[in-house]
Structure formats: C-alpha cells, structure tokens
Amino acid sequence: MSEWQKVCSTGDIAVGGWRQTEVDGTTVVIYNVDGDFFAIEDVCTHDGAILSGCPLEGDEVVCPRHGARFSVKTGEALSAPAWEATTTFPVKIENDEIWVQDNRWD
C-alpha cells in the first residue's frame, strides 16, 4: 500500500499556480484550479517534455514543445500531437496541507 506524501500548504500554490514534487521516484505537478488541487505526472506523453512551468489555461496545460494540451483534472490528452493521457494521482487536503499518493501499484 502506497503512502500519502505531504507536498505543501494549500496557501503555497495560488489559483492557477503549480508546485513540482517527487512521489516515489516520479516527478509530479500539483495544480490549483480555482481552489481545487489536481496532480499529474510531469511529462508530456508525446515526446517526454516536462509540463511544469507552463501556465494553466483554465484546467488545461499546454506542452511547451509542440503544443499538446492536457486536462490537469483527468490527465486526458486534448489535442495533437499527444494522444495518450498523462498519469493522474490522488490528492487530499488535510488541515490545509496538500497530500499526494502514487497508488498505481497498490
């Protein structure tokens, strides 16, 4: 069973902002979408570019290399040239702290 990992306080990520972290060896980005927090793997499924550092457009992030769009809520690839979703991770908030978990192998 994977462990929950504390990332930061909710106040540390402004609306529209992000925070990169490591979870069990995977680089993950936490996004604040209008006060709700979502976590995806920090990788574009087209050709491996990192997604962190790119501004959110609503609940979408745009890959800086070739412009693929991903939903940070579902990980779904929304436009070419990416077709595969990027991985999402469960997020929970406890006492104004953000926790994330990599439960893919549970």
Ligand code: FES
């Ligand atoms: S590496 Fe992201 S669109 Fe090509």
